[in-house]
Amino acid sequence: MSAETTNAAETQEQPDTPFTGTPWLIPMAHVGDELKRRIEGSDEVCRWVEQELEVDACKSLICDINLAPARRGRVTGTLRLRLNLVQTCVVTVEPFDVLIDETVDAEFWPPAQIEAWDSERGTEAEIDDDTPDPEPIVDGRLAVGALVHQALVMAVDPHPRKPGVEFGSVATDTEADRAAEKPFAALAKLRDTLGED
Numbered sequence: 001m002s003a004e005t006t007n008a009a010e011t012q013e014q015p016d017t018p019f020t021g022t023p024w025l026i027p028m029a030h031v032g033d034e035l036k037r038r039i040e041g042s043d044e045v046c047r048w049v050e051q052e053l054e055v056d057a058c059k060s061l062i063c064d065i066n067l068a069p070a071r072r073g074r075v076t077g078t079l080r081l082r083l084n085l086v087q088t089c090v091v092t093v094e095p096f097d098v099l100i101d102e103t104v105d106a107e108f109w110p111p112a113q114i115e116a117w118d119s120e121r122g123t124e125a126e127i128d129d130d131t132p133d134p135e136p137i138v139d140g141r142l143a144v145g146a147l148v149h150q151a152l153v154m155a156v157d158p159h160p161r162k163p164g165v166e167f168g169s170v171a172t173d174t175e176a177d178r179a180a181e182k183p184f185a186a187l188a189k190l191r192d193t194l195g196e197d
Contacts, residue, residue, distance in 0.1 A: 018045045024145025026065075028137065031075055037065045039144075049083075053156045056095055057086035063148055067106065074134075075108040075142060081151050087160040096162045102155045107134040108142045 018024070023039050041049070041061030049058040060083065067077035083100040109117070114134055135143055161167075 018042075018048050019145030019149045020143070021145075024143070024148065026067075026142045026144055028075065028140045028142060031067050031069055031142075033068070035065065035067045035077075039063045039065065049152065053152060054158070055085045055087050055098075055156065059084040059086065063144075065106075065144060067108075067142070072113065073110050073137075074113070075106075075137070077106045079104050079106050079144065079147055079151065081148060081155065083152075083155070085156070087157070089162040089165060090159050091161055091165045091167060094162065096160075098157075098160060100155050102151055104147060104151045105132045106144070106147055107132050108137050109134040111136040111138065 023037075026035070026037070039062070041058075041063075046058035046061055049055065049061060062082045064080040064082075065077070066080075067075050070076045080103045081100070082102075083098075085098040085100065086095050087098050088095050114136055117134070135146055
């Protein structure tokens, strides 16, 4: 078993796509009988998450990886992704803390097996949505970052609401202005009626 803790700040990353470089690209040789690794997102990674997913702040990002070899040269396991974000409520326009804890299945296959699987899995109606699409093993490396990126996009709500807040529970400025105008409109109508008399 291999157990490791890696800080993303300690490695060189591509600033525009931080999930495509080290430590998000894992050599198969590191898996052994089982690989347990924690990757803590650096400040650079958090800033990238803020820009990519349009959140107010990414306070922390932690990914716990659990991988093991499988038959036919494959690797399977899980990725647990935990984030501490700050987002703005689309209803109250107030910032609030968002905690995300998601676990996704991971499948890595040799590219030739993926090509065969794609051609044999049949019509779209027969595809099992609960089964994750496998990621290719390229040059003996596992692109864990690709799965993390996909999980992030799926997990972060682009229209966040504070707990307990529903759409329509807060009047917009336009609605408030219209409500304020109603008494004056009624007075004007009454004045016009009296003037006709």
